[in-house]
Amino acid sequence: MSAVPVLETRGLGIRFGGLKAVDDVSLSVPEGLTLGVIGPNGAGKSTFINLVTGHLKPTSGSVLVDGKDVTGAKPWVIAQSRVARTFQIVKPFRGMTVRENVAVGVLYGPDGTGRMSTALKQADEILGEVGIADLGDRPPGELSVADARRLEFAKALALKPRLLLLDEVMAGLRPGEIEPSLQLIRDLKARGMTIIVVEHVMKAILAVSDQVLVLNAGQRLMLGPPREVLSDPQVIEAYLGHKYATRQAQQSEAAAAAEAAEAAEAAAGEAATASAPHCHQREARNPTPTPRPALSMRRWHQMLEVKNVSAGYGRVQVLWDVDLTVAANEIVALVGPNGAGKTTLLRALSGMVPIREGSVSFLGQDITGRSIERIVDLGISHVPEGRRLFPGLSVKDNLRLGGWRNRNADLDRVIELFPKLGDRLSQVTGSMSGGEQQMCAIARGLMGKPDLIMIDELSLGLAPVVVEEIIGRLADIAASGTAVLLVEQDVDAALTVAERAYVMETGRVVMSGNAGELLADPRIQQSYLGIA
Amino acid sequence: MAAVIPAPWRRWLPWALGVLGVLAALGLQTQLYSGQVRTVATIFMFVALALSWNLIGGYTGYASFGQVVFFGLGGYFAAVTMTHLHWSFWLALPLAGLAAAAYAALIGVPLLRLRGHYFAIATLGVAEGTREIVINLDGLTGGGGGITVPTVGAAAATKYLGNDGFYLVYLVLAVLALLVTGLVSRSKFGFAMRAIHQDEDAAAAVGINTTRTKVLTYALSGLLTGLVGATYAFQQVTIYPERLFDVEITVLMVVMVVIGGSGTVLGPIIGAVALQFLSEWLRQNYTTVHTLLLGAIIIIAVVLLPQGLVNYLREARRNRDYSLLANVRRYRL
Known part of the structure; x- marks a missing residue:
């Protein structure tokens, strides 16, 4: 050498x-x-x-x-x-x-x-x-x-x-x-x-x-x-994501403490203290731990139903047998490592990538193989990764283009959600900060009053404070009648705001369920980093 | 066809066919009357032009929409040197080619950094600009009024070659272009050109000096086009900038290559012969609507065979599917 x-x-x-x-x-x-x-x-x-x-x-x-x-x-x-x-x-x-x-x-x-x-x-x-x-x-x-x-x-x-x-x-x-x-x-x-x-x-x-x-x-x-x-x-x-890492560290500390405590054969009281941070933390994440009782009632109808969907590009198959549902007014997170097929799934749902097998139904209609514009018409809006605004147009024009589905869509409603945009209606979008652009992209997606908005990589390139601010609006969006399907790198942020979540890995859904439970599941880290 | 010939001989097959072709062309000349000789000479001219465009546009994938600039430059180089310096055509011809090659290398260094339609538009602009320069150098070029090469008397260093003479010169130029194309297509250099066409980044990643390859190819293509332009200028005797820098000449080169099959040896030849022959035949038989018919036929050919005849046959043979409809579908995604 x-x-x-x-x-x-x-x-x-x-x-x-x-x-x-x-x-x-x-x-x-x-x-x-x-x-x-x-x-x-x-x-x-x-x-x-x-x-x-x-x-x-x-x-x-x-x-x-x-x-x-x-x-x-x-x-x-x-x-x-x-x-x-x-x-x-x-x-x-x-x-x-x-x-x-x-x-x-x-x-x-x-x-x-x-x-x-x-x-x-x-x-x-x-x-x-x-x-x-x-x-x-x-x-x-x-x-x-x-x-x-x-x-x-x-x-x-x-x-x-x-x-x-x-x-x-x-x-x-x-x-x-x-x-x-x-x-x-x-x-x-x-x-x-x-x-x-x-x-x-x-x-x-x-x-x-x-x-x-x-x-x-x-x-x-x-x-x-x-x-x-x-x-x-x-x-x-x-x-x-930052919070996930922090919690994970605390958990392992807690576990270590618990182990140490057990090894020392300490008193039962001490063991209880050791596990305390764990409980405390779950409460902190969800300040009102009372489950939402209306939820199960609302879910009588699965608005979006994805069954056994396979899709890909050319001879590369990316999605294998994906099942997924989103109910009305629900926030669902889709997480998983790079290359898991999250973006492809969203693109397949909005008709940009042809579905090879399986079916997608939306509001009781089969939308498999429908054209992109038809799917938008039916009420699915897609906020693509990297936002894809029209950078040379003003905020207002970008938003109005989002109102294609519903010409009478009112600007005021989306500006109420993102008041910052109200001050910048005449500004060229390309000159705004990343966070403002993301707000504009989501607002544009909401202009047609869709029943479902799919947001791809919301936090891409944004500062944590901004991410928090935008994620904070998702609950309002859901409450106003638009369900959210969120693809997000920041697992903690996504799983905190979502009710349910799916974890994808190499084109397949490998885990799904209650978002809070998934957050505590060590297998998530394994799917991202190969080791837990 | 190639399959029935024993392998050791197959190498010589293209050469044999080439020699046969040249002999046939020489034999044909004796059978034609004067007007027809001129028509066939024009076909040879376009064979040479199409083959030279094919080097840069077909093999290397850089669609030079200003290729006529080398034609015009070669033509004016010959006309000016023969008129003012009383050069022999046989001296002016090769130097006109070299001048066109040098110009190609000069503009190629900046222009070949552009890709796709940016390159096409830039070359178009250079051609238009060069024409304007030629018009404005009226002391030398006669400006818009044109320049007349002396062809008779003491001022003429070379006597006018006549239909039969130009037939032979164009035939030689077509054979030269064919030889260059044939050698390049089988050589190491040809591999670099094709690699650049497919993917320039990947070509650079395997060690190909892409800039040098592109500039050399452009110069080679300019050289051949310039030789043809010089011959054309002498043949026309009086030349005008509008005619020698006519965009239509570029368009014809492109259409011939595209219809025949770009990036192949035979494609441009087939395209040039077919289009010129068809054009002449239509002109004689359907005088009033001949351009209309020709245009329609070109459109149909491009729709049905977007990859060109030779490439279509090659793919069809491999896929064992000669259906034109399937071909259209394959290329229209």
Whole structure:
């Protein structure tokens, strides 16, 4: 092993406008290490890879490969210095065979040859290594999702890399397909290759990483051995929200205290005190613990009924057999780790992604396969991830566009919910703060007086205070006659405001029930971080 | 067809077909009368133009909607040097091509940073702008009044080539464009072009210097277009900016490539021959409505075969499905 790290970043950062997508990340990756990189949505993981491989130019800091400064070098220069990458969305060269796809890398890689026959022969060897030797003559468009991922691997290996950066190579794979990919990474690791794995599948991170880097909001949150990192309160907080982490810490303290108390065979009174914070806390979360008696009465009719729904993009199936219901005036939370299929489910419900199997009924009508505008007409409103406002239009115009379903929708009603918008009606939405934009997006969704509003990633990029303020309005929205289906990263916030919740993992609903009970369930943390 | 020929010979098949094609073209010339020679020469001209557009637009995926700028530049380079400097056509021709290539490289460096329709619009703008410059350099180019290449007498360094002469020059240029395309399509460089077409980020990620590849391809494409433009200028004797920088010439190149099959060797040839032949036939038989019919046929062809004839046949053979309806559905999502 050489003393010089294969990859070193010093204060690496990039700004997109006002957003620091990667901020001051310093890191040293010695030869032979497999580094897992994790972090919630928008943490800057892919951006980090793009900075290292030259696909983005850093606005600050530097990148060193083998001690050589390559900051701002073009991607092909980096590739020639034996740094290979895969892309999160596979990028095969269509119109070439699988073999030719790999041959391009051999021709133009660091050991570039001009001989086509040599390149094709080497390509075949590499296809053999990744286990798709028999598919060389096929066009890449015919490959299965798993094989297309392997091709992406093969294209990277064609560069004979010393450092390999894998951007979500497990995404979209079925559980059974993950193991062969892991084995491939282990084999490369055994050959001494240095590997950086960006991955949402925590099981994969745990299986192959020597060290794990956690990014959060573009910054290096932590670096350490996988299990240590994944059970760290700060990491739990990044994934599940601040309050969740705090409660979890208190609970484990309480548990530890209880254990200690038992071990000391203390008096029964002491044990009672030890468990006290636990009870106290549940009360704090729900200041009026009296169950709402009207609820069961109201739920005589399930407004939205999702049955055995499967959906996906192209050949990638994302949702498998999803069941879900929302009753009138109910708030339902949908939580789960990145890539669980939450956004896809909302998109399927609003008709943006075709439903392959199963059915959706709304207010007693079958709406499976209906067009987007028809579904909006029937009373389902979708506030998409990232808000998708019309940034050049004023707040008022944005809101009026939301009134498409009901031209007489009154502005006053939504402004009453979000009074801040009232002061800014003539302001261009693109110039408002993230929180105000989110309010505007939700208000726009409410303009048509929908019976159900689906909000995707309400807190994305917002400060906690703002999130609290907006989440606080959800109960009013539900009370005014619009049920809420909420997809939210901040698990604590979501489960606190919701009555019921569903937990999704790799395209399936794995848990569901009373939101308060789920909040206390350790399996939630496991589904996010792989370990409880 | 290729399947019945033994493998070692298959390599030479395209060459054999090429030689046969050239011999047929030479034989054909002896059988045609003068007007027809001119018509077929125009077909060769468009074969060369379509093949050269195909390099940048088809293989590399950069739709150059201002390709006529190299045609016009080559033409004016030849006309100006032959008129003012009394250069021989045989000297002016290659240098006109090089001038067009140099111009392509010059504008390519900034323009090829743009992608998709931004690139298309920018090249269109450069073509229009260059025409204006040519008009305004009237001391050199004769401005809007045009410039006349001396073809007879002492002032003419090269005597006018006549229909038969230009037939041969265009044939040579078409063969040259075909050779370049054939070699590029099988070479390492061709792989880089196709990779850039499919995904530029992925191409860079496997070590391809995308900027260099794009600029070189654009220069090569400009070179061939410039050679054709120079020949055209000499053939026309008197040239005007409006005619040599006519957007329609670009449009024809694009349509021929698209109909025949972009990113293939044979596609542009088939497209150019079919469209020119059809256009001529319609003009002679349905004089009053010939452009209308031609337009309708182009629309139908593009709707039914959006990927072009050659690509359609290739896919149909692989999928064993020759249905045009299925083809339309596949491409209309």
